[in-house]
Amino acid sequence: MRWQDVIDILINSYILFRFYVLFRGTNVLRVLVAIGFLWFFQRISTSLGLVVTSWAIQGITAFAALIIIVVFRNEIRSVLQAKNLKNIVWGLPITSVSAPVSIISDSAFDLARSHTGGLLVFPGKEDLGEMVHSGIQWNGKVSKEMLMSIFWRDNPVHDGAAIISGDRVSEVGAILPLSHRNDLPSYYGTRHRAAAGLAEATDALVIVVSEERGNVALAKGQRITVVKNREELSEELENHLGIVSRQNAFLRRRIFELGTAAAVSLLFIGGVWFSFTRGLDTLVSLDIPVEYMNRDQNLEIIDTTINAVRLNLSGSGTLIKSIKPDQVRVRIDLGKAVIGHNTFSITQENISLPPGVLLKKVDPPNLDVTMDSPVKKELPVQVDWVGKMPENLLLVNARLDPERIQIVGGSKLLENIVTIYTEKVSLENVTKSGKITVKPVLNPASIMIAQGSKERITVELEVRSLVPNVK
């Protein structure tokens, strides 16, 4: 295992772990687990040859990402909106902000003493977005005065519920769902039914202060109990919020939970990594064109012994099948190349491969590159005639315009070139004097016609009748 593999596994394990931290307690995680199981069953059904089953599960899992985004858009939005970047990337929910329990308890009993109705909601792990409506964003720090003023009779939002998250009142005037239970006492008004309705549907704890009877009640789950004093209310709140007396136990439980999540993430990503990289070993041969870099601007590549190298690669079948052509590159550094022949060994350093793919063999292992400095040279042009002249005709002369053209190419290369021949020109159709246009053939391909020099040659032909009986 390479150090890159370790980093690879750690990064992805951390991403998975963060995903758990951010979405823990929501239905998203449960659905993701369900999709994981679906994928597992799909693999099983495929291996068992259950055609329709595997096809159906495959279809569902293919749409899973879309389903998650559509169905859980609220949860995703609340996570992304409620948390800043630091919390998304780094923060752990171990040190949650404690609600000011004593202030809340005092406020509740003060409201009760003054026969002022109140409805305080303390969300649990579940999201209340679907249950609570029409709330007005408040986001003010909890204080006794603030709570008293929210539920003051003349306050427009005093009939709604105040939602308390941590040490802040996040919303006021929120409308809660009413309970439809028949076993509630008849003297329970709308406020109590709203408290019961939310407590039944979610894991939230609701404090309800009765305006008429001047008492404080707690709604949690299916039960509504009247709280006798502040201490009892404080204890209930601490139990619900998991603070103070159970702080250590809570911390231990939370650390264990997160540690387990981290370990599972690591194991899962490690398993995925091994399944990717340590699957059935597969060999593949690829012909990869050679790329040259850092060439001296004054030098040109005149010739190379090869244009592509054959690489024998190995790796797991999954990785080998997913190789794209642009992921494998062979690069030769011409920074130290000189005029003439240069031999390069093609080693691992010259080859870039996708992670997890290993190089087995390079064929050929060496590469010769001929470098030269480009020069201009004026060369005569000669027509390359082929075929046979029609009977009794002679091609007496051919005047070329231009007679010479300027060529650019490597100095060593041009040393050996003294004539530029044209493309092959057939004599079959030459029946009379006239003009034709032909193209010069540049061989090798690395030479070029210099700028300003004509690229086509005009040939003025002179054709005469043949004198017979020559000996």
Next chain:
Amino acid sequence: MFHWIIGFLFIVASALSSITNFAPESLEAAEGTGRELTLSEAAMGEGIREGALQNQAIAFSVSLGRVICYSAFDPVPQRTFIYHNWYYRDRLSTKTRLVLMPPRWNTYSYIQLREADKGPWRVEITTEDGRLLRVLRFSITD
């Protein structure tokens, strides 16, 4: 009468060399030694008849069997040699040394043609010291 003399001299020259032929146009002495050797005419042809090049051309069928490089010098200040260098696709194929006699001299060389000789050719006519006098370009075709 003049052509008869040239024809006779060609026969003598052929006897001296199978590939080299020389033909003095006149046996008169060169007019002084200050004059420079000058190539007055050069061409490729199918043959020589009565001292003259026949069927001058730049493309020759391989079926002809041979191709002639004809060169005429006027004046020839002194006895000297020239070369006919035959190149097939820029590769020297044959180098023929030909003698020139004052005051004027016509001479030629030739190559026998084979199937493998098809393609572009050139003949470089040079002096003994390598000075290039003329380049004749031609092709051997079907």
